[in-house]
Amino acid sequence: MNSRPVGQLDNMSIESSADGPRDTQRTLVVVPGEDLGSSEGIEAGHGVLVVGDRIISTKQGKMSRKGNTISVSPLHTRYMPRPGDLVIGHIEGCTNNIWFVDIGAPFNSILPMSLGPAKVEFGGTRKILDIGDSILCRVQEVEETHQSVVTMKGMGLRKIRSGALDELDPHLLGRLIGKGGAFLREMKMQTDCRIVVADNGRLWIDGELENILEVRKRINSISSEAKMIGVDA
């Protein structure tokens, strides 16, 4: 038995035209599988797929068009590591010469002995960083298989020994930091806390306990405000 041809839903036609993608001056929330128009002369960016001569969305998110490229930035997303990102990781395991680090990505990272915080003898990894420790590190390289290597060689990269850690969805970091870092700077001034924002959405807050609680309260409010659909970085 053949499946019946399926018509386009009427709520997709608000701004679409038959000959190409719709005008995207307005941000438009799309859902997976939604038809975004003809692919002719259009390049597919993130979160979209070319199927035949049509472009379809593969994620729930906001569609944007820059030049000839159409992309969809998701409303919720998991952190994907990129080389150079500052991240906060937790040590999950270790061997004689490697630490395994959870950086909140779909794939665990490794921290080789040679890139560790101090000189380590073979087999002495747990003396320097033990399972459960948190570290501030940088993504050194991401392989094709998505495996990544982090490093602790660099300015300010260290084991975290004090303060508190909190988490925020990575796509909300823009809201926390503000334009040119203004919002974050203001928060640091007001609460007298040291706040390190890592690219994987983890935050290291150090200072007096009351101030730490105040910062976490503010971060939670950012997070809960953004749960409403339509709020974006």
Added chain:
Amino acid sequence: MGGYGDVQMIDENGLRMDGRKPGDLRPISIETGVIPVADGSCRMVWGTNEAIVAVYGPMEAHPRKIQRQDRAVIDVAYNMAPFSTTDRIRPGFNRRSREISKVTKDALESVVLLELYPRSKIRVSIEIVSAEAGTRCVGLTAASVALADAGIPMTDMVISVASGKVNDVVVCDLNKEEDNYGEADLPMGILPNTGELVFLQMDGDLSPDEFKQAWDYNVDAAMEVHKLMIDALKGGDN
């Protein structure tokens, strides 16, 4: 599918016991983001069925032996709460929940772009809080909303609807009595944008004409459900 021949479930006006016409769906409501700690979640109320789905991931797959070098794996756990029906269900997995977990996983694997996340795992937990009939359909549909809510890339969303036969009449979206005493049940998983079929099961007997009718009801119903899913995901936007 015993069929209690003399139980009248369609009245002389062609209406069903709950007042629906043969092609009508039960009322459906969909809500996303109901579990704050999950990457994506959905609560779907379909008639008196209620399913809550949480999606976690993509994340590192453990144990290592389940990892696939070229793609992600989906780990679906369908479970009915002990209090979801009038007869208490023994907690834990049973043959039925294993089967439904498997067919749900197979249906979702055909839409999720697994090759983007090799060696990782996407965990989908489906919990049926209240069960009437057609919980596998509710679970699968809610799972695809939760996956979309988690930002997992998919080519389309799966919508699952069941039709069946009661008193020799083909009806859409069976309720409990129709499911228990009816003559056939045909759950299907449909991709709304392409009309492709990713999941089909059948209980009982249908003639070719009845099968076609049930098929048509399912496809039409899937389109209705798709609109509700879009509304839920867009939050009334657009």
